[in-house]
Amino acid sequence: xxxxxxxAKVWAGYAKAAKKIGTPYQHYRxxxxxxxxxxxxxxxxxxVSLNAEDPRFARPxxxxxxxxxxxxxxxxxxxxDYIVGIEGTLFVAALxxxxxxxMVDCNRTISILRETRADGFGQLPYxxxxxxxxxxxxxxxxASVLQGPKGEKNETGLPGDVRTPxxxxxxxxxxxxxxxxxxxxxxxxxxxxxxxxxxLTDLGWRLTATQKQV
Numbered sequence: 001x002x003x004x005x006x007x008a009k010v011w012a013g014y015a016k017a018a019k020k021i022g023t024p025y026q027h028y029r030x031x032x033x034x035x036x037x038x039x040x041x042x043x044x045x046x047x048v049s050l051n052a053e054d055p056r057f058a059r060p061x062x063x064x065x066x067x068x069x070x071x072x073x074x075x076x077x078x079x080x081d082y083i084v085g086i087e088g089t090l091f092v093a094a095l096x097x098x099x100x101x102x103m104v105d106c107n108r109t110i111s112i113l114r115e116t117r118a119d120g121f122g123q124l125p126y127x128x129x130x131x132x133x134x135x136x137x138x139x140x141x142x143a144s145v146l147q148g149p150k151g152e153k154n155e156t157g158l159p160g161d162v163r164t165p166x167x168x169x170x171x172x173x174x175x176x177x178x179x180x181x182x183x184x185x186x187x188x189x190x191x192x193x194x195x196x197x198x199x200l201t202d203l204g205w206r207l208t209a210t211q212k213q214v
Contacts, residue, residue: 007097008075014101015073022047022071025085033174036082036142037089041192048072050087050103066094066107066144066170069100077101080172080204082142089142091172102203104140104170112177113137113184134184143171145187148208167193169204169207173200185209 027043032035049071052061059069068087074095081092087105096104113134148166169185178200185193185207193209 003097009144010098011074011131014071015075016070018047018049022049023086025072025083027076028084030080030082030172030174033138033177034136036172037140037142038069044076045074046072046083046169048083048085048119050090053100062103064146064147066105066146068103068105070103072101074101080174082106091142091204093170093172094116104144104204106144106171108143108145109188110141110143110145110171111136111139111186112141112168112179113186114180115182137177137179137183141171143169145169165211166196167209167211168194169209170204171207172204184212 024045025048027046028037028041029043031038031041035041050068050082051057051071052059052065053069068090070083070090070092070150072083077092077095079092079095083090083092083103090103091106092101093104096102113136116133116135136144146168163192179198180199181195183195183198185195187193192212194212196208196210199206
């Protein structure tokens, strides 16, 4: 028996276990850079059981940790798929050979935008960012947006000032989109962020961003 056949048997075992202990999850596969949870992206529902990286199901998840292991039929999943059910919305981060199915819990819905410079009127062109020159790259993507380091002090340094918060963001990759430093992120709470660093990994995008003052 080779590794491929053994992996298929592992996933078949997961599928049988999920039917016994799992709950139904809606299954979505993104088809474009916009709205991966659109009705047209929905596939057949799957039974799924999630555990907090503990196959004995002996520990709950904890603060600041968005990752889970899933028991589900891995043959029906692809990296970047979303599932929606009793534990919320998650995306498939990895389907590694003979290893647990690795998931990321999503607590926000975000869009990625890029500033496009435009000529302004007057003696000199305007070089700032305004919403009308922001080009959408990815729209309506569920993602993990959790607190990062302490943040940075405000440049004015007034007694009542608070630190500008930093955030750690995880989301699937889309083939035609490359996220860059200084791209803009907006979320479903109306917050705006500026990407400080963007790392494309085999698990998807790992971003750090500072919250933009508005």
